[in-house]
Every structure is written in structure tokens, then in C-alpha cells.
Amino acid sequence: MLILPILVSALAFSAPATAAVSPAAGSADSFALQASRVHVGDGRVIENGVIVVTDGAIRSVGASAPEGLSVRKVDGEIAPGFIAMRDATGADSENNETTRKFTPTADVARAFDPHHPAWAHLVSEGITTVVMTPASDRIAGGLDAIVSPATGEIVKRGVALHLGMSSRSISNFVEPTSYAGLYAHLDRHFADAADGSPFAQARSGATRVMMEALSKNEVARAVAFAKQYGLTGAIIGAPEAGDQVDLLKSSGLGVVFEPLDAGDRADVAESAKALRAAGVPFAFASDAGTHGPAAMRMTAATCMRRGLDAQGALAAMTKTAADMLGVSASHGTLEVGKVADFVVWSGAPTDLTSRATHVFAGGKLVHESERSSSHHTHR
């Protein structure tokens, strides 16, 4: 896996705050925390589990810590940091090349401002990894990038070719103005893809695609298009995916649900349960810019209200998301060797009444809830 630590976390943030949970003993780069529960993220839950972090990576997860390393007890449950599958909050529209519908090689990582104040709000909701995407109204707006908003690290560039295949990408003022025109362009780009271009990479399977599609009709077309060109990746949108389970399952594509607002219809919420039952992978977008930083958690909770089990909700925000992005070797669960991105929740991680009391990214404390102690965080 390609990890490009473009920005060293130390540049963006000073040393971890000396808060209540900072290392008290042992190696300067090692610490151990014990929580009432540790959610590994692969379904395992360790009661009174201990997580040991060394040099920003997880060294062990289990019942105890190595000898000589003091264990700090925290009040709450530890879970992997959440992965938001679409958010460009901190891009300030720099992810939207409005003059063109096709900018397939545009690198969204270049729209990432690690110091943008909006990121801190996402981190405070337990989100440690974000997929930055081009704007939804482009057709091939560029290449998605995985970033760590708390550390400023660019985790992976060019993770997926982002394709807008919904009505949002159809304009009244520039070509194309129709689905027929949209697909004619896409067809031309994929059929005539030059070697090494993102379209050719997507056809060969070297690059994933993230295909935005909303109505059942749009989803059916996107799936057919993916089959035609052998594309792998996910559909973003698909609020009525629950009606198209067989189609989605046969396609091998995953689904990324958009945030639900309180008054939204129940389709998405029920779709999540249906996809879970069928074994179709799904994750969530956060879109904090339009829905607020807690939108992803709220959406997962709404899905739980409509029958999705807590484990399924947690997986969608952690392991499944990492799998869909191809970064499960480093992200998504609390397993040995993975990046130490995790959150101490005041209760169950998928419970809306829980607060993220402490957020660690790359093994460093990057957020501490003001109510969790008398200390203030460095941010």
C-alpha cells in the first residue's frame, strides 16, 4: 500500500497534549489504555481490554499490557476511528473545477488544507479518516484522496476515480444537459481511454470508481455501465438500494449512503438493513459542510432505528469503509500493526448519547472533550 506522509503530523500539531490519558510510564513512544470495552472492529469486543500503542501504530490489543508499561484506565469504550466516505468540508470548493465536467486526473489531495478549522469538528465526532472527493456535480471530477484530518497526513492519493452519474452532474448551461449526453461522454472516455489514463486504470481494475447515482434508474444504469467496462468500487447515493439488493449484490459494487436528516424518508435507513442482510458492503458519507459534523453518526443511528444492528453500523463506519477503499491493511480495525486511529467513547460507539471523550490519530491525542476532564485540548 502506498502511504504518502506528505505532511508530518508534528508540523501541523505540537506534541500531544499532556492530558489525563497521555503516557505516564514506559517508552516515550509507547502507551497503554484500558477501557471497559474495546471494539476491535472485526466483530470482536474485548471486555476490560487493553490497547497498546507504539510509534503511532497498534502494538497489541488484548487483556493486558506488556510488563513494565503502565496502563491508564479510561472511562468508556474504545473503537476504531470512523472513516467518512465523502467529505470535502475543508476544501472550500477547491475540489470543484466548475469550468469543466471532465478533469479525470485532478488530484483532490491538492484541495486538502490540513489547517482548515472545519476538520476539528469532524474529529470531535470520532472521524479520523476522510475521503475527499471532487464535487458531486462534476462527471469525472478527479481522483479521490484519503486524508487524516487530525494529523494532516495524506493517507492515499488516487484511491478512486470519482464519477458523477446522477442528475446533479447534468447542467442546464454546459454540455451535457441530458443523461444521453452524460453517458455518451462517459462511453467515449472509457472506450477510447489512453493507456495510463484514469479511465484505463479503472477499466483494468487498478483504480476503483466511486459512482454517484441517486434514483433507482440512475443506480441501474451505473451498475450496467460498471459491468460493461469491468469497473470495481462503489455507488454513492442509492437511497433506495434496499429495492435493488440483487442487482447490487451481483455487481460486486459497494454502496455509500449519503447523510440522512431527521425528517428524511425511511428508504436509506431501511436500505442499510437490507444490504447488511444480503452481505452487500456499505459505508457512509459525512458531508459535514451541508449536514454538520455529526451527520454520519446520526445517519448510522437512524439506520439502527430502522433495524440495522449496532455491529453493522460500526462496521460501516470502520472496517467495511477501509475494505472498500483498499486500505484495510492499515485502517478500519484495531489490529496489530495498524495505524493507531481510535476513539474513546463515553458509552457505546454507535449510541448517539455517547461522546468522543478522546480521539487518537496516528497514536497521538488529537481531541479531548472538554467535559472529559478539567484540561483543555491544544486545539
Place this chain on the structure above:
Amino acid sequence: MISILTTLLLAPALQGPALLASSALFEHPSEAPLQAPLQATTRKGSQAAKADGDAPKNSWSVFADKVYTSTGSTLENALVVITDGKISAITPGASANDDSLKATTLTAGLIDASAPIHLGFESVEQSSEVTPSISMEYGVDPFDPRWERLVRSGVTTAFVPPLNRNVVGGLGILLKTAGPETLEGRALEGAEILCGAIGGLPSSGNRPASGTPNTFYNRRPTTRMGVEWEWRKALFDAAQAPAEGAGKDVDILQDVLAGKIAAFIQAYPTQDIRTAVFLKEEMQREGFGEIRLVIDGAAEAWREPDLLVRSGAAVVLPPMPGQGRTVDQAFMAANTAKVLQDAGVPFALSANDARTEPLGIQAGFAMRGGLTREQALRAVTITPAQILGVDSRVGTLEVGKDADIVLWNGEPFEVTTRAIGVLVDGVLVVDPR
């Protein structure tokens, strides 16, 4: 079966090339099927495909006091037997079986020759004013709830043209209104038909409101003259282009000039109907070809019926407007259909998306304007089937045809009569029981 063609052959006004053109209109060019529909499947579609045992029942018998066949005959106390989606027997003077569906009257499923069940602005590619190869397979949504409304009104086949914002908008699509939620599951192979418009709509909105024009609208036509010029230029260029290798758009326009693809042109007021006819005649005069012309939305067709007879064009009338005026400020008289009937112009009625008065009521309006019930019935069944090139499959109640049948609770097209049951391809879509 008395066909419209026979009627035309008897009409003395129809001599020479115009007659040839109009007879070509009703042939079924086997080389011109609809474009291969999208390979999309849906939950219901894929389930139906994989589990044959779950396929919907498509064999029934239907008994009615009176069966209007659209072939000129009306049968009393008739039993219609449907086997595997096709009509297998029609027996007058019969009695109902125990398990027969029952209705007061039956007609063939209605056919709307101009049903805009499309995605509106997203159905037409406005970045160019002439887009012949844009296909409506991308402009319709099989999940659209308007299909259900249409089928509940008794319409079982619909032709969907693109929105009228382009001069040459693209190839329309012909679909059954019920069945699998996929285009491939619903498409009917008929005549290939290129759609476009003449009149005020393709040029509307083409002026920048203020400031520097920065969109494609500022080079599009802003007048009726400009719209007609676009048509003429596109056809002229196609006539001059080499027969092979000039691209999909030119190929389609060449097929229009060769009469293989019908030109379905929207024109509401007299001046636009004239322009469509003059365009056809100009192409004929110049030796470019014989256009098979269908004039859609021809609200003012009643004003100059002789012109239509001369042109050999078929006509699709718009729904009767509430205040007398259609778009483009055309005035549609109550007896428009009657005038066309008397002149011998083949015409179909249409009803938009059935949100207001459905197609059956449009037929009722036409009767109020002077048509007999039989004539009105033909205008919503066999005539549109002929115009669309699918009269071998739909449009009448005859043995061997698709079992698209409407069960009415009274005489069809009366305001107090309702479609209580609808069968599409032998599947009971609206259940009368």
C-alpha cells in the same frame, strides 16, 4: 381488418409521391429496430428472470357484454381467451367461465403516440440544437410512478419523444406501460422515429438575459426562421454527405430522407404545421428524399386539412386544452378530430401523462366534437399502432395479438366509465376483482 391505408388509397386527393410517402409510413422496416436497450436490470426484473416459477400469470379468460375490437366489428357477449400473453381465441355469443374476469365492455389497450413520460430537461441534450443520435433510452425512467398512472388510465403502449427544446431532439422510444422495470423488458420493436420540433419552444430561452453571453444558448436559434433553418441545414448536409462513414447523426438523417426513419415533428399552430409540410415538400422537390412525416401536437390541424392531405402526413393531436389554447398559443377546436376524419388524414389522440384528462377522456372529447365511438377508438388504438409501426402486435383485439386489454365498467370513453381492469401482455396489471 380495414386499415387506414385502404382509406388512404380511396382518397382521390392522395396521388403521386405523397401517397407513396404515406403508405411507407405504415410499413415495418425490419432493418430499423429500436436501439438495443440498456442492460440494466432491477430487483423485480432479475428475480422474475431467475425464477421462472414466479413469473406472473399471463393466461386468462375475459368475458364482456360487448367487445370493441378496433377492426370495425363489435362482438356481443364475447369471451376472450388469453394464452401465454397472447390472444388465443375470441368467441362471441359465449358465456363466462367460472374463473373469467368480467367487464361491461372491452377494448384493446390504448396507445398514446405522444406520451412525455420522460425526464424533462434531462431527456434532451441542449448543448447542440441538432442531436439525431441521442436516444430516449437514456431519457426515460422505468421506475417513474407516472407509468402506473398511465396504465391505470388504460394506456398499455406509449411512444415517448424527447422534450421539445431541441430542433432535432433524437430518437424516441416505444414502451409497454407495465411489465419488468427495465427498458429491455418493456421496449417494443416498431418503426424507428426521429423526433424534433418546429415552433417557439426550441428557440425559447435562447437569449442571454443580460450581460456577456457565456453559455451555448447564445448561438442557438432565437426565432422560428432559425429553427426551420436548422432543420433544413441538417437535412441538406445529410443529403450532401457521403453515404457511409459520416457519423451516426448523418446516418440517421439520411435514413429520414430515405423514408426508413419517420420524422416526428412537433408543430402546434398553423404556421408551424405549414413549415413542417413545406420542409417535407422542399426535400422532395430537391430530390433529397421522401420524408415520412408525423406532425405531433397539431392543434390547428383543423384549419388547413387539405394541406395535410396533400402532404400525406399523419397527425398526433395534443390533449384538448382547457382554455382552448395549447403551447405556442395554438387554438384547438373541439371538432379538430372530426375535420381530420372527414378529410381522410390519419390521426391519433394523445393525453400527456394522464395527470389531467386521460386518453379515454380525450377520445370522449373527440366524440363530443363529432367522431363516432368506433372512430374515436381507432384514434387511440389501431391508428397510433400503425403510425408507430407496431400494428402487427398491438392496436386491435384479434387472435395472435399481444393481450393488451382494457376492461371498462361501461361504454368506453364516457365520463362515467372507468378502466376497472388492465392486462398488459396477458398480465393482470389492474385487477377488476
